[in-house]
Amino acid sequence: MKLRVTVSLREGVLDPQGKAIGHALHSLGFSEVGNVRVSKVIELDVSGPDRAKAEQRGREMAEALLANLVIEDYSVEVSE
Known part of the structure; x- marks a missing residue:
């Protein structure tokens, strides 16, 4: 079975990596890009089998390990 755990910063927590990516995209001419969040x-x-x-x-x-519950949310998806 495969698990996919997606971890992202909670709403309201500053995302410096997202800001940097957004700024770089604007510099490259992608002016339509708004807020960027990184997960x-x-x-x-x-x-x-269960x-x-x-x-x-x-x-x-x-x-226990993958997310910092103080500042991050997570979701878990299961596939076979």
Whole structure:
């Protein structure tokens, strides 16, 4: 089974990497770009046939290590 954990900064938390990308895109002539937010995606192969258990384990991994819960939100997707 595959887990995809997406981690992004919470709304209202300054995203300096997003700001830098937005500024660079404007400098390159992409003036239509508005606010830019950067997220990270962690893809994990996990064993086990139970989707619900895999999703629960993904949330546990996110909360233990993959996301800083003070400033980041996360989502977990499961696929086979």
